[in-house]
Each structure stands twice: as structure tokens, then as C-alpha cells.
Amino acid sequence: MLQFNLIAAVCENFGIGLNGDLPWSLKSEWEYFTSTTKRRRDTAKQNVVIMGRCTYLSIPESKRPLAERLNIVLSTTILPIELPDNVLLFPNLETAMKHLEQVNVCENIETVWIVGGSGVYREAMFSPRCHRLYITRIKQNFKCDKYFPKIPNDFKQIEPDLETPTGIQEENGIQYEYTILQK
Numbered sequence: 001m002l003q004f005n006l007i008a009a010v011c012e013n014f015g016i017g018l019n020g021d022l023p024w025s026l027k028s029e030w031e032y033f034t035s036t037t038k039r040r041r042d043t044a045k046q047n048v049v050i051m052g053r054c055t056y057l058s059i060p061e062s063k064r065p066l067a068e069r070l071n072i073v074l075s076t077t078i079l080p081i082e083l084p085d086n087v088l089l090f091p092n093l094e095t096a097m098k099h100l101e102q103v104n105v106c107e108n109i110e111t112v113w114i115v116g117g118s119g120v121y122r123e124a125m126f127s128p129r130c131h132r133l134y135i136t137r138i139k140q141n142f143k144c145d146k147y148f149p150k151i152p153n154d155f156k157q158i159e160p161d162l163e164t165p166t167g168i169q170e171e172n173g174i175q176y177e178y179t180i181l182q183k
């Protein structure tokens, strides 16, 4: 069974988004997201980022699709013509995963990342396919209108991998910490 990891930045009141955008501006955190979701051992393979329609549309047009990764959008309303040719569209997460599991597709894929938003995170965390949660804990409250779901109890924090900066990070006076949880 093809697994996936999830990556999210979450503030103290569990918010992840406001008005279709991130509630904060943290350049280094965005760079961590980019390098983590791009990282692979076999450069002949590709990583995948799976996201809901609103998350895809929240990425500035100049930065989407996310470079050097296969972008998959989940939506039941958007039309394929509204997306670039190199972005795949599926009506739900399991159909997307079944597509990626086809032998001729799977052999070219290294890591699948779930990158939001709220509903996709919820479905992903309860899936047996979910391996790790890469959660940036932002140590401040922010006004938000989208929230990260409650993390199931079977995920436990593990030691960060070698590529993950350890300890408290700080940018624009905002403190945050990278954490990794595993089932």
C-alpha cells in the first residue's frame, strides 16, 4: 500500500489559514516546506503534493503548480480546463492514491505529501496510509478561519530527521518549532 506523509504549519489555537491565505508570513518556514516536500534520495523519481482546491488556489499564480513536484488537486467542482496540463485532478483522496499506485506511475514516485487544507488533513490522518506528520508548531495565537483537526492519539513525536532544524526558530518576532510525529 502506497503511504503518504502530511505537512502543516499550525499555530497555538490550531489555526492554519485566514481568508484563503496563511495567517502569518514566515519565509524560512515556507522554504522548509519547499525543501522537505522536494527532498528525495533518487533524483530520477518525483515527489507528489496532494491538496484541496482552496489550498491550490491559495498559492500565488506565479508559484503554482508547486515546482519539481507532481501536483494533485482534489475537487468535485473545478474543471480540468481550469488547471494547467501538468496538474492532476481527482474527486477524492483514495482515487488519487489508487492512480499513484499503478505500477507504471508508482515506480517513478518517491514520497507523497498531503499539504492541506483542513478536510484533506482530517481524512489523511485517519487513513492507514498515513505514515508521518511534519508539523510546524507556531508558538503564538493567530486569527484564523481554517483549523487543523485533532491529531489521533496513535501519532507520537519522534526525533527530527537530519534535515530538520532543531530547537526554537524565530522569524519576524514569531517563534516556531519543527516537529515530526509517526504512527
Ligand SMILES: NC(=O)c1ccc[n+]([C@@H]2O[C@H](COP(=O)([O-])OP(=O)(O)OC[C@H]3O[C@@H](n4cnc5c(N)ncnc54)[C@H](OP(=O)(O)O)[C@@H]3O)[C@@H](O)[C@H]2O)c1
Residues within 6 Å of the ligand: 007, 008, 009, 010, 015, 016, 017, 018, 019, 020, 021, 022, 051, 052, 053, 054, 055, 056, 058, 074, 075, 076, 077, 078, 090, 091, 092, 093, 115, 116, 117, 118, 119, 120, 123, 146
Ligand atoms: N498552515 C498550513 O500549513 C496550510 C496548509 C494548507 C492550506 N492552508 C490554508 O488553508 C486554507 C485552505 O484550506 P481549506 O481547508 O479552506 O480548503 P482545501 O481543503 O484546500 O479545499 C477545500 C476544497 O477542496 C476539495 N476537497 C477537499 N477535500 C476533498 C476530498 N477529500 N475529496 C474531494 N475534494 C476535496 C473540495 O473542493 P470542491 O468544493 O471543488 O469539491 C473542497 O471544497 C487557506 O487559507 C490556506 O492558506 C494552510
